[in-house]
Amino acid sequence: MIFEGSEKKLEISFHQQLDLLSVEETVWESIVSKANATILSKCENDTMKAYLLSESSLFVWKNKLLLITCGQTSLICTVEEIARQFGQENISLLIYQRKNEYFSHLQPTSFFDDVKTLSNKFDGEAFRFGEMDEHHHFIFHTTSNYTPDTNDKTNELLLYGLSKEVSKTLTDSNLSALEIREYLNLDKILIDFIIDDFKFEPYGYSVNAIKEDKYFTIHITPQEDSSYISFETNIDLQDHIEALISKLKPSSYDFITFTPLGNNNDLEVKQVQLNGPIEFRKNVYKNLSCGYQMSVDSIYVNSKKNNQPRIISMEN
Amino acid sequence: MIFEGSEKKLEISFHQQLDLLSVEETVWESIVSKANATILSKCENDTMKAYLLSESSLFVWKNKLLLITCGQTSLICTVEEIARQFGQENISLLIYQRKNEYFSHLQPTSFFDDVKTLSNKFDGEAFRFGEMDEHHHFIFHTTSNYTPDTNDKTNELLLYGLSKEVSKTLTDSNLSALEIREYLNLDKILIDFIIDDFKFEPYGYSVNAIKEDKYFTIHITPQEDSSYISFETNIDLQDHIEALISKLKPSSYDFITFTPLGNNNDLEVKQVQLNGPIEFRKNVYKNLSCGYQMSVDSIYVNSKKNNQPRIISMEN
Numbered sequence: 224m225i226f227e228g229s230e231k232k233l234e235i236s237f238h239q240q241l242d243l244l245s246v247e248e249t250v251w252e253s254i255v256s257k258a259n260a261t262i263l264s265k266c267e268n269d270t271m272k273a274y275l276l277s278e279s280s281l282f283v284w285k286n287k288l289l290l291i292t293c294g295q296t297s298l299i300c301t302v303e304e305i306a307r308q309f310g311q312e313n314i315s316l317l318i319y320q321r322k323n324e325y326f327s328h329l330q331p332t333s334f335f336d337d338v339k340t341l342s343n344k345f346d347g348e349a350f351r352f353g354e355m356d357e358h359h360h361f362i363f364h365t366t367s368n369y370t371p372d373t374n375d376k377t378n379e380l381l382l383y384g385l386s387k388e389v390s391k392t393l394t395d396s397n398l399s400a401l402e403i404r405e406y407l408n409l410d411k412i413l414i415d416f417i418i419d420d421f422k423f424e425p426y427g428y429s430v431n432a433i434k435e436d437k438y439f440t441i442h443i444t445p446q447e448d449s450s451y452i453s454f455e456t457n458i459d460l461q462d463h464i465e466a467l468i469s470k471l472k473p474s475s476y477d478f479i480t481f482t483p484l485g486n487n488n489d490l491e492v493k494q495v496q497l498n499g500p501i502e503f504r505k506n507v508y509k510n511l512s513c514g515y516q517m518s519v520d521s522i523y524v525n526s527k528k529n530n531q532p533r534i535i536s537m538e539n
Numbered sequence: 540m541i542f543e544g545s546e547k548k549l550e551i552s553f554h555q556q557l558d559l560l561s562v563e564e565t566v567w568e569s570i571v572s573k574a575n576a577t578i579l580s581k582c583e584n585d586t587m588k589a590y591l592l593s594e595s596s597l598f599v600w601k602n603k604l605l606l607i608t609c610g611q612t613s614l615i616c617t618v619e620e621i622a623r624q625f626g627q628e629n630i631s632l633l634i635y636q637r638k639n640e641y642f643s644h645l646q647p648t649s650f651f652d653d654v655k656t657l658s659n660k661f662d663g664e665a666f667r668f669g670e671m672d673e674h675h676h677f678i679f680h681t682t683s684n685y686t687p688d689t690n691d692k693t694n695e696l697l698l699y700g701l702s703k704e705v706s707k708t709l710t711d712s713n714l715s716a717l718e719i720r721e722y723l724n725l726d727k728i729l730i731d732f733i734i735d736d737f738k739f740e741p742y743g744y745s746v747n748a749i750k751e752d753k754y755f756t757i758h759i760t761p762q763e764d765s766s767y768i769s770f771e772t773n774i775d776l777q778d779h780i781e782a783l784i785s786k787l788k789p790s791s792y793d794f795i796t797f798t799p800l801g802n803n804n805d806l807e808v809k810q811v812q813l814n815g816p817i818e819f820r821k822n823v824y825k826n827l828s829c830g831y832q833m834s835v836d837s838i839y840v841n842s843k844k845n846n847q848p849r850i851i852s853m854e855n
Contacts (some may be wrong), residue, residue, distance in 0.1 A: 325671040328649040333642075335851070342853040349851035355641040355765070356699045356791055357839075358672060361851065383672045449671070475672055503819040503839065509848050517848075523673075523819065532825050532833075535651070535665035535677065537658040 226427070227329060228444030228451030229322040229381075230279055231298040233290045236316040236369070241309060243283050244272065250308055255281060257300040258292045266419040266433060273431040273438060275419050280431050280440045291455065293442060295329055299337040306344065316369040316513055317345060321361045322381065322477075323353075325449065334361040352507040358383075358477050358521040364513040371483040371514045378460045378481070380467065384474035385450040393445030396425040403428045403443070408470070412463055413439060468524065478520040484510055542743070543645060544760030544767030545638040545697075546595055547614040549606045552632040552685070557625060559599050560588065566624055571597060573616040574608045582735040582749060589747040589754060591735055596747050596756045607771065609758060611645055615653040622660065632685040632829055633661060637677045638697065638793075639669075641765065650677040668823040674699075674793050674837040680829040687799040687830045694776045694797070696783065700790035701766040709761030712741040719744045719759070724786070728779055729755060784840065794836040800826055 237243070251274060252262055260276045267273065274281040278296045282289040288305070292298045299319070306314065319341060321334045332340075338349045345365045353359030385393070392398070392406065400422040404410070409418070413432045416439065420430035428443040439456040452471060454460060460478070468476065501522055508518035553559070567590060568578055576592045583589065590597040594612045598605040604621070608614045615635070622630065635657060637650045648656075654665045661681045669675030701709070708714070708722065716738040720726070725734070729748045732755065736746035744759040755772040768787060770776060776794070784792065817838055824834035 326649075327644045328646055330644055333644040338851060338853060347853075349853065350848035351851055352848040354700055354790060356639075356674060362848075363851075384670055474670055505846070507846050507848055530821070530823050532666035532668040532678075532823055535654060535667055535679075537654060537663075537665065 224446065225326055225449040226294060226444050226446065227324050227326045228293055228442065228449065228453065229324050230291050230293045230442070230453055230455075231296065231322075232318075232320040232455075233288075233298055233301065234316075234318040234320075235288050235305060235314055237286045237309060237313045238315050239286060241313055242285055243288060243309075244285050246283070246308075251281060251283070254301050254304050254308065255290070255292075257304045258290075258296040258298045260292050260296050263421055264419050266417045266431060268417060268433055268435065270436045271433055271438065273419060273433050273440075275421055275429055275431050279429065279442055282431075282433075282438050282440075284436075289438075291440065291442075293444075293453075295331060297331045299332055299340055302341065302344070311344065314345075314365070315367065316371075317341075317347070317363075317365045318513070319363040323359045323361075338363055348512065350509065350511075352509070352517065352519040353505065353521060357505065358475065358519075360477070360479065360519055362511075362517065364511055366512055369513050373483050373485060375457070376459070376480070376482050377455065377457045379477070379479040380454040380460050380464060381477040381479070382452040382467070382471055382473035383450070383476060385445065385447075385452065386472035387447065389471050390445055390447040390450050393428070393443060394426045394447075398422065398426070400428065400430075404430070406470075407441070408466065409441075473524060475521065475523045478522070480518045481515045482518070484514050484516055540762060541642055541765040542610060542760050542762065543640050543642045544609055544758065544765060544769065545640050546607050546609045546758070546769055546771075547612065547638075548634075548636040548771075549604075549614055549617065550632075550634040550636075551604050551621060551630055553602045553625060553629045554631050555602060557629055558601055559604060559625075560601050562599070562624075567597060567599070570617050570620050570624065571606070571608075573620045574606075574612040574614045576608050576612050579737055580735050582733045582747060584733060584749055584751065586752045587749055587754065589735060589749050589756075591737055591745055591747050595745065595758055598747075598749075598754050598756075600752075605754075607756065607758075609760075609769075611647060613647045615648055615656055618657065618660070627660065630661075630681070631683065632687075633657075633663070633679075633681045634829070635679045639675045639677075654679055664828065666825065666827075668825070668833065668835040669821065669837060673821065674791065674835075676793070676795065676835055678827075678833065680827055682828055685829050689799050689801060691773070692775070692796070692798050693771065693773045695793070695795040696770040696776050696780060697793040697795070698768040698783070698787055698789035699766070699792060701761065701763075701768065702788035703763065705787050706761055706763040706766050709744070709759060710742045710763075714738070714742070716744065716746075720746070722786075723757070724782065725757075789840060791837065791839045794838070796834045797831045798834070800830050800832055 260278045263275045272283045278294045279291040347365045349363040416432035416434040432439040444451040503523040576594045579591045588599045594610045595607040663681045665679040716736045732748035732750040748755040760767040819839040
């Protein structure tokens with residue numbers, strides 16, 4: 224059964240006077256319900272709370288939240304509720320991102336619809352990173368004055384079209400959450416992290432992990448028709464890309480970074496270093512006026528190998 | 540303004556006793572109206588009739604029809620009307636093809652929906668040529684016994700992301716149909732063809748051309764946000780690809796061929812010969828059980844050059 228693994232992502236920073244960590248649980252339940260998602264579980268430390276959702280994740284810091292939802296969720300509908308709960312005037316930065324979807328006919332709205340909704344409430348700019356006929360990522364950000372913390376770097380690794388063997392392994396309904404963690408070698412990456420994960424039935428896997436101010440979230444859509452894995456974190460993923468690619472054997476992947484621009488706005492793009500087989504690579508980047516450089520690398524690994532068409536089931 | 544140039548295509552062959560050339564005009568009007576298209580004009584010779592539509596084209600031979608529609612048309616809805624008008628029992632082969640769309644949230648149905656509709660009426664098979672995250676083409680064909688004419692070869696050349704200059708030239712609202720023909724050098728390709736073309740307002744262009752049993756149809760969506768040009772014909776396009784690519788400067792293109800399999804079903808794929816710059820190329824092919832080899836080449840030409848994101852208008 225097909226599933227749209229590609230995420231929509233909402234990141235909102237608030238002015239200092241708010242403390243989101245003291246917000247009642249029911250408020251977060253109400254917010255994620257607007258996206259048609261529910262809270263499954265939670266882990267927390269002194270710096271942040273991490274909620275595992277029925278579709279992806281919510282991270283909450285004192286003055287910031289990061290809400291990621293996949294599938295057919297309506298993330299855009301949470302914006303109004305968040306503005307109502309915390310006051311639109313308290314929002315210092317809003318970034319709304321959508322990865323390109325492959326079953327977009329099943330989505331409740333398009334990014335173009337969402338931009339209309341957002342621009343009715345906020346002054347902002349929107350961009351498409353990548354051509355329409357390649358991997359591409361849409362972003363809207365507010366244009367009010369904002370200076371990010373110098374260490375607020377995030378990166379996303381998105382894997383498309385896992386190898387048949389990997390897909391077969393990860394769709395085994397007997398696989399436990401622990402076995403998936405072992406399969407991904409997460410112990411090597413997430414040393415001393417608090418881990419909260421969930422194995423969906425019959426397959427699918429999500430994990431949130433936190434350690435001090437670091438977060439890491441992984442979401443797996445293993446089925447062959449629409450296989451996809453996303454990694455998003457504020458630890459540096461560079462050192463792990465090679466091992467993950469060689470283990471999960473995607474036909475292609477994207478690597479997206481957000482880097483604070485600092486004092487001068489002319490930061491050169493720091494292209495990710497990639498070893499291993501690459502057939503085609505494209506980088507699109509921009510210094511956004513909201514204070515981050517966004518860079519998107521799209522890499523095709525072994526796409527040429529599969530030159531037979533895929534059978535479409537009559538019951539899809 | 541965005542427009543989904545990518546076509547849906549329906550090809551139906553009928554048993555010998557029918558003569559579609561003697562069918563009343565109102566019948567074709569009724570059929571294309573089911574796709575929400577209208578007939579704009581017609582040209583004909585002893586072998587075929589070619590109708591230019593508000594969205595693409597209809598070609599009619601004695602025992603065969605080819606209906607191509609683009610935009611947000613509902614081509615699938617014509618199948619029932621065609622079966623009603625001519626008798627489902629008279630259909631010897633039905634091929635339904637959809638190119639991958641880039642604004643699929645605007646489509647009335649998905650290919651997956653269409654396959655359900657078709658498989659309720661016909662025994663058939665369906666395939667996706669190409670990965671979901673690359674250019675890909677869906678096809679459904681009936682599986683009743685069918686042997687194509689040995690000379691029934693067709694090919695399609697689909698150009699995506701025309702260069703800025705080409706897009707600017709072709710969106711000039713003062714451009715006439717004649718000037719577009721000259722720009723495309725159609726006189727060189729369509730020697731002695733009857734030509735029927737139409738310049739849409741403010742831009743966009745369609746042409747049908749016929750000569751004996753040969754047809755040629757071109758549809759241009761020139762606007763930069765969604766630029767696309769399609770060429771479909773049963774003359775050999777190979778000799779013209781290089782000139783067209785060098786003139787229209789797409790960032791990528793597909794070349795699709797349908798070749799009769801003949802007596803033995805093990806025809807080797809004849810990959811198209813391509814000169815000029817190629818960054819990435821993928822070929823997917825299959826010998827279909829309905830008697831044709833379908834081959835899809837996807838070629839990225841100068842995709843790496845444009846490494847800045849595209850601005851999304853708030854009013855899109």
